[in-house]
Amino acid sequence: MRYIRFFVFLVTLALLLVAVEGALRLVGAPISMRDSRGVGQVLMLTLAFLWILGFIRYVAHIGSIDFLLHYVKHWRRALSGFLAMAGTTLGLAAAVFGLFVALGWAIWSAEHWAALDMRILAKTVGALLAALVLATTEELIFRATFLRYLRDSLSPGPTIAAILASSAVFSVSHLIALREAGAPFLPLLTGLFLLGVLLATTYVVTGSIACSIGLHFGLLGFKVILRETDIGSFGGDVRAGPDFFVMMALLTIIVVLYRKRLWARFSIEPAALLDDDIKAKRISSFEPGKAAADRG
Numbered sequence: 001m002r003y004i005r006f007f008v009f010l011v012t013l014a015l016l017l018v019a020v021e022g023a024l025r026l027v028g029a030p031i032s033m034r035d036s037r038g039v040g041q042v043l044m045l046t047l048a049f050l051w052i053l054g055f056i057r058y059v060a061h062i063g064s065i066d067f068l069l070h071y072v073k074h075w076r077r078a079l080s081g082f083l084a085m086a087g088t089t090l091g092l093a094a095a096v097f098g099l100f101v102a103l104g105w106a107i108w109s110a111e112h113w114a115a116l117d118m119r120i121l122a123k124t125v126g127a128l129l130a131a132l133v134l135a136t137t138e139e140l141i142f143r144a145t146f147l148r149y150l151r152d153s154l155s156p157g158p159t160i161a162a163i164l165a166s167s168a169v170f171s172v173s174h175l176i177a178l179r180e181a182g183a184p185f186l187p188l189l190t191g192l193f194l195l196g197v198l199l200a201t202t203y204v205v206t207g208s209i210a211c212s213i214g215l216h217f218g219l220l221g222f223k224v225i226l227r228e229t230d231i232g233s234f235g236g237d238v239r240a241g242p243d244f245f246v247m248m249a250l251l252t253i254i255v256v257l258y259r260k261r262l263w264a265r266f267s268i269e270p271a272a273l274l275d276d277d278i279k280a281k282r283i284s285s286f287e288p289g290k291a292a293a294d295r296g
Contacts (some may be wrong), residue, residue, distance in 0.1 A: 001125035002152055003165070005059055010169065013051045017044060048173075052141055055157065067144065071210065074268050080213035081163040081206060081266035089218025097222070097232060105234070105243075112230040124228040131224045135216035142196065143203040143212055144172045151204075159204060167196030184240045191239035195219075201252050205259040208265030 020043075033044035056062050071078050100106035101276050146169060151162035171192035175185070203212040226232050238244050255262065 002150055006146070006165075006176065009051075009055050009059060013048060016047060016051060020047060020188055022129070047163070049137075049141075052145065055203060056145055060145065062145060062148065071268060077268055078208060079212035081208045081211040081268075082217075082267070085202070085211045085214030086218040086221070087214075090222055091216050093219060093222035097115050097226075097234075100234065100243075106232060106234055107230045111182065116229060120229055124225060127224045127228045128221050130219050131220045133217045135220055136213050138170075139203070139213045139216055141208055142166055143200055144209045147200055147203065149229065163197060163200040163226035167193050167200055170199075184237075187240035188237060191241070191244050191248070194252075195239065196259060198248050198255070202255050205267045206262045210268070211262070213267050 017033060024031060025034070030038040031043065032037070033040045035041050097106055101108045143166065147162050147166040150158075150165050152158055158186055171189050174191055174192050199212045199216055202215050203209055206212070226234075
Protein backbone atom coordinates (compact mmCIF):
# COMPACT_ATOMS: atom_id res chain seq x y z
CA MET A 1 0.00 0.00 0.00
CA ARG A 2 2.94 2.33 0.70
CA TYR A 3 4.19 1.94 -2.84
CA ILE A 4 0.73 2.69 -4.25
CA ARG A 5 0.50 5.88 -2.21
CA PHE A 6 4.01 6.82 -3.23
CA PHE A 7 3.18 6.23 -6.90
CA VAL A 8 0.06 8.40 -6.61
CA PHE A 9 2.18 11.12 -5.03
CA LEU A 10 4.65 11.01 -7.94
CA VAL A 11 1.89 11.04 -10.56
CA THR A 12 0.09 14.00 -8.96
CA LEU A 13 3.38 15.88 -8.70
CA ALA A 14 4.06 15.27 -12.39
CA LEU A 15 0.54 16.44 -13.29
CA LEU A 16 1.02 19.59 -11.19
CA LEU A 17 4.25 20.45 -12.98
CA VAL A 18 2.72 19.78 -16.39
CA ALA A 19 -0.28 21.98 -15.55
CA VAL A 20 1.91 24.87 -14.38
CA GLU A 21 4.14 24.54 -17.45
CA GLY A 22 1.03 24.60 -19.64
CA ALA A 23 -0.21 27.72 -17.88
CA LEU A 24 3.15 29.43 -18.45
CA ARG A 25 2.94 28.60 -22.14
CA LEU A 26 -0.67 29.78 -22.35
CA VAL A 27 0.09 33.23 -20.96
CA GLY A 28 3.29 33.54 -22.97
CA ALA A 29 5.60 33.72 -19.96
CA PRO A 30 9.32 34.11 -20.81
CA ILE A 31 10.28 31.22 -18.51
CA SER A 32 9.92 27.46 -18.65
CA MET A 33 10.29 24.84 -15.96
CA ARG A 34 12.23 22.80 -18.49
CA ASP A 35 15.08 25.31 -18.29
CA SER A 36 18.26 23.73 -16.92
CA ARG A 37 18.84 26.82 -14.75
CA GLY A 38 17.34 30.17 -13.82
CA VAL A 39 13.85 31.18 -12.68
CA GLY A 40 12.10 28.31 -14.44
CA GLN A 41 14.17 25.67 -12.70
CA VAL A 42 13.78 27.42 -9.33
CA LEU A 43 10.00 27.47 -9.82
CA MET A 44 9.92 23.75 -10.60
CA LEU A 45 12.08 22.87 -7.59
CA THR A 46 9.97 25.08 -5.31
CA LEU A 47 6.70 23.46 -6.41
CA ALA A 48 8.22 20.00 -6.01
CA PHE A 49 9.53 20.85 -2.54
CA LEU A 50 6.13 22.14 -1.39
CA TRP A 51 4.42 19.02 -2.75
CA ILE A 52 6.94 16.87 -0.88
CA LEU A 53 6.20 18.74 2.34
CA GLY A 54 2.53 17.92 1.81
CA PHE A 55 3.46 14.26 1.29
CA ILE A 56 5.46 14.23 4.52
CA ARG A 57 2.64 15.85 6.51
CA TYR A 58 -0.50 14.21 5.11
CA VAL A 59 0.62 10.88 3.62
CA ALA A 60 3.84 9.64 5.20
CA HIS A 61 3.11 11.15 8.64
CA ILE A 62 6.85 11.28 9.31
CA GLY A 63 7.85 13.13 12.45
CA SER A 64 10.27 15.53 10.77
CA ILE A 65 10.76 17.80 13.78
CA ASP A 66 11.51 14.90 16.14
CA PHE A 67 13.85 13.46 13.53
CA LEU A 68 15.85 16.68 13.23
CA LEU A 69 15.86 17.35 16.96
CA HIS A 70 17.29 13.90 17.55
CA TYR A 71 20.23 14.76 15.30
CA VAL A 72 20.69 18.03 17.17
CA LYS A 73 20.83 16.03 20.40
CA HIS A 74 23.55 13.80 18.95
CA TRP A 75 25.29 16.56 17.01
CA ARG A 76 28.83 15.43 17.87
CA ARG A 77 28.24 11.95 16.46
CA ALA A 78 26.47 13.43 13.44
CA LEU A 79 29.29 15.89 12.79
CA SER A 80 31.84 13.10 13.12
CA GLY A 81 30.01 11.01 10.52
CA PHE A 82 29.63 13.95 8.15
CA LEU A 83 33.29 14.98 8.36
CA ALA A 84 34.57 11.42 8.03
CA MET A 85 32.47 10.73 4.92
CA ALA A 86 33.05 14.14 3.34
CA GLY A 87 36.81 14.01 3.93
CA THR A 88 37.15 10.44 2.70
CA THR A 89 35.07 11.15 -0.40
CA LEU A 90 36.99 14.31 -1.27
CA GLY A 91 40.26 12.43 -0.85
CA LEU A 92 39.12 9.55 -3.04
CA ALA A 93 37.78 11.94 -5.67
CA ALA A 94 41.11 13.77 -5.76
CA ALA A 95 43.01 10.48 -6.07
CA VAL A 96 40.77 9.28 -8.89
CA PHE A 97 41.10 12.61 -10.66
CA GLY A 98 44.89 12.41 -10.40
CA LEU A 99 44.81 8.91 -11.85
CA PHE A 100 42.56 10.05 -14.69
CA VAL A 101 44.92 12.93 -15.46
CA ALA A 102 47.84 10.49 -15.61
CA LEU A 103 45.87 8.24 -17.98
CA GLY A 104 44.82 11.16 -20.18
CA TRP A 105 41.14 10.81 -19.28
CA ALA A 106 40.95 14.17 -17.46
CA ILE A 107 42.50 17.61 -17.93
CA TRP A 108 44.69 19.49 -15.44
CA SER A 109 45.30 23.22 -15.91
CA ALA A 110 48.58 24.42 -14.39
CA GLU A 111 47.76 27.90 -15.68
CA HIS A 112 44.54 28.18 -13.66
CA TRP A 113 46.24 26.62 -10.65
CA ALA A 114 48.86 29.37 -10.73
CA ALA A 115 46.14 32.01 -11.17
CA LEU A 116 44.25 31.11 -8.00
CA ASP A 117 43.63 34.13 -5.80
CA MET A 118 41.44 35.13 -2.87
CA ARG A 119 38.59 36.22 -5.13
CA ILE A 120 38.40 32.80 -6.79
CA LEU A 121 38.78 31.01 -3.46
CA ALA A 122 36.01 33.10 -1.89
CA LYS A 123 33.73 32.32 -4.84
CA THR A 124 34.55 28.63 -4.47
CA VAL A 125 33.74 28.66 -0.75
CA GLY A 126 30.37 30.25 -1.51
CA ALA A 127 29.65 27.59 -4.12
CA LEU A 128 30.64 24.88 -1.63
CA LEU A 129 28.17 26.25 0.91
CA ALA A 130 25.45 26.09 -1.75
CA ALA A 131 26.52 22.51 -2.51
CA LEU A 132 26.21 21.66 1.19
CA VAL A 133 22.66 23.02 1.27
CA LEU A 134 21.79 21.07 -1.87
CA ALA A 135 23.30 17.81 -0.59
CA THR A 136 21.51 18.18 2.75
CA THR A 137 18.16 18.95 1.11
CA GLU A 138 18.38 16.03 -1.30
CA GLU A 139 19.39 13.55 1.39
CA LEU A 140 16.54 14.65 3.64
CA ILE A 141 14.10 14.22 0.75
CA PHE A 142 15.27 11.05 -1.00
CA ARG A 143 16.77 9.11 1.89
CA ALA A 144 15.31 10.45 5.15
CA THR A 145 11.81 10.77 3.65
CA PHE A 146 11.25 8.52 0.62
CA LEU A 147 13.50 5.66 1.71
CA ARG A 148 12.20 5.69 5.28
CA TYR A 149 8.60 5.74 4.08
CA LEU A 150 9.01 2.87 1.63
CA ARG A 151 11.02 0.72 4.00
CA ASP A 152 8.22 -0.83 6.02
CA SER A 153 10.36 -3.59 7.53
CA LEU A 154 13.93 -4.05 8.75
CA SER A 155 14.37 -7.29 6.82
CA PRO A 156 16.63 -7.39 3.71
CA GLY A 157 13.86 -7.67 1.08
CA PRO A 158 11.92 -4.50 1.94
CA THR A 159 15.20 -2.68 2.59
CA ILE A 160 16.63 -3.49 -0.84
CA ALA A 161 13.31 -2.68 -2.52
CA ALA A 162 13.19 0.73 -0.78
CA ILE A 163 16.80 1.46 -1.74
CA LEU A 164 16.13 0.63 -5.40
CA ALA A 165 12.81 2.51 -5.57
CA SER A 166 14.12 5.67 -3.89
CA SER A 167 17.23 5.56 -6.09
CA ALA A 168 15.09 5.26 -9.22
CA VAL A 169 13.11 8.35 -8.24
CA PHE A 170 16.37 10.14 -7.40
CA SER A 171 17.83 9.38 -10.84
CA VAL A 172 14.72 10.30 -12.85
CA SER A 173 14.14 13.53 -10.94
CA HIS A 174 17.73 14.64 -11.50
CA LEU A 175 17.58 13.72 -15.15
CA ILE A 176 14.48 15.84 -15.63
CA ALA A 177 15.63 18.82 -13.57
CA LEU A 178 19.37 18.99 -14.19
CA ARG A 179 20.23 17.28 -17.47
CA GLU A 180 21.94 19.63 -19.90
CA ALA A 181 21.15 19.63 -23.60
CA GLY A 182 22.98 16.88 -25.43
CA ALA A 183 23.76 14.81 -22.33
CA PRO A 184 23.33 11.05 -22.96
CA PHE A 185 20.02 9.83 -21.54
CA LEU A 186 20.46 6.16 -20.59
CA PRO A 187 24.11 6.38 -19.41
CA LEU A 188 23.32 9.40 -17.24
CA LEU A 189 20.20 7.71 -15.87
CA THR A 190 22.31 4.66 -14.98
CA GLY A 191 25.00 6.74 -13.31
CA LEU A 192 22.50 8.70 -11.24
CA PHE A 193 20.72 5.51 -10.21
CA LEU A 194 23.98 3.90 -9.03
CA LEU A 195 24.86 7.09 -7.15
CA GLY A 196 21.44 6.94 -5.48
CA VAL A 197 22.04 3.30 -4.50
CA LEU A 198 25.40 4.24 -2.94
CA LEU A 199 23.89 7.11 -0.95
CA ALA A 200 20.88 5.05 0.17
CA THR A 201 23.08 2.13 1.18
CA THR A 202 25.34 4.48 3.13
CA TYR A 203 22.33 5.83 5.02
CA VAL A 204 21.02 2.37 5.90
CA VAL A 205 24.41 0.90 6.78
CA THR A 206 25.62 3.79 8.94
CA GLY A 207 22.28 4.59 10.55
CA SER A 208 23.01 8.28 10.06
CA ILE A 209 21.70 10.70 7.45
CA ALA A 210 24.74 12.85 8.29
CA CYS A 211 26.97 10.21 6.71
CA SER A 212 25.06 10.16 3.43
CA ILE A 213 25.04 13.97 3.43
CA GLY A 214 28.81 13.93 3.91
CA LEU A 215 29.33 11.47 1.06
CA HIS A 216 26.99 13.43 -1.21
CA PHE A 217 28.69 16.71 -0.34
CA GLY A 218 32.14 15.21 -0.95
CA LEU A 219 31.25 14.13 -4.49
CA LEU A 220 29.38 17.33 -5.28
CA GLY A 221 31.98 19.50 -3.59
CA PHE A 222 34.85 18.12 -5.66
CA LYS A 223 32.88 18.85 -8.81
CA VAL A 224 32.25 22.40 -7.55
CA ILE A 225 35.95 22.95 -6.83
CA LEU A 226 36.92 21.93 -10.36
CA ARG A 227 34.18 24.06 -11.90
CA GLU A 228 34.77 27.22 -9.88
CA THR A 229 38.57 27.21 -10.11
CA ASP A 230 38.94 25.78 -13.63
CA ILE A 231 41.97 23.82 -12.44
CA GLY A 232 40.71 20.66 -14.10
CA SER A 233 37.85 18.84 -15.77
CA PHE A 234 36.80 15.35 -16.78
CA GLY A 235 35.96 16.48 -20.32
CA GLY A 236 32.26 15.65 -20.02
CA ASP A 237 29.64 14.46 -17.54
CA VAL A 238 31.57 11.88 -15.55
CA ARG A 239 28.32 10.36 -14.24
CA ALA A 240 27.53 8.98 -17.70
CA GLY A 241 30.74 6.97 -18.08
CA PRO A 242 31.37 3.27 -17.38
CA ASP A 243 34.26 4.18 -15.07
CA PHE A 244 31.77 6.04 -12.86
CA PHE A 245 29.45 3.02 -12.87
CA VAL A 246 32.30 0.79 -11.68
CA MET A 247 33.33 3.26 -8.97
CA MET A 248 29.79 3.57 -7.61
CA ALA A 249 29.39 -0.21 -7.53
CA LEU A 250 32.75 -0.73 -5.81
CA LEU A 251 32.07 1.97 -3.23
CA THR A 252 28.67 0.44 -2.46
CA ILE A 253 30.29 -2.96 -1.95
CA ILE A 254 32.96 -1.43 0.31
CA VAL A 255 30.32 0.34 2.42
CA VAL A 256 28.40 -2.93 2.84
CA LEU A 257 31.56 -4.88 3.74
CA TYR A 258 32.44 -2.32 6.44
CA ARG A 259 28.88 -2.01 7.71
CA LYS A 260 29.60 -3.25 11.25
CA ARG A 261 32.41 -0.77 11.82
CA LEU A 262 30.47 2.08 10.25
CA TRP A 263 27.40 1.34 12.33
CA ALA A 264 29.38 1.06 15.57
CA ARG A 265 31.10 4.39 14.97
CA PHE A 266 28.40 6.56 13.39
CA SER A 267 24.89 5.18 14.02
CA ILE A 268 22.37 7.69 15.33
CA GLU A 269 19.11 6.02 14.27
CA PRO A 270 17.95 2.46 14.18
CA ALA A 271 18.49 0.84 10.77
CA ALA A 272 15.33 2.70 9.75
CA LEU A 273 13.30 5.21 11.71
CA LEU A 274 9.95 3.51 11.20
CA ASP A 275 7.67 5.90 13.02
CA ASP A 276 4.78 3.50 13.55
CA ASP A 277 7.10 0.80 14.88
CA ILE A 278 8.82 3.23 17.21
CA LYS A 279 5.51 4.44 18.61
CA ALA A 280 4.43 0.83 19.15
CA LYS A 281 7.85 0.13 20.73
CA ARG A 282 8.57 -2.65 18.27
CA ILE A 283 11.88 -0.89 17.60
CA SER A 284 14.03 0.36 20.45
CA SER A 285 13.83 4.13 20.15
CA PHE A 286 16.54 6.37 18.72
CA GLU A 287 19.56 5.69 20.86
CA PRO A 288 22.78 5.12 18.86
CA GLY A 289 24.94 2.05 19.07
CA LYS A 290 22.17 -0.55 19.41
CA ALA A 291 23.12 -2.36 16.26
CA ALA A 292 22.12 -5.90 17.08
CA ALA A 293 18.71 -5.10 18.53
CA ASP A 294 17.72 -2.41 16.07
CA ARG A 295 18.83 -4.03 12.86
CA GLY A 296 16.93 -7.25 13.51
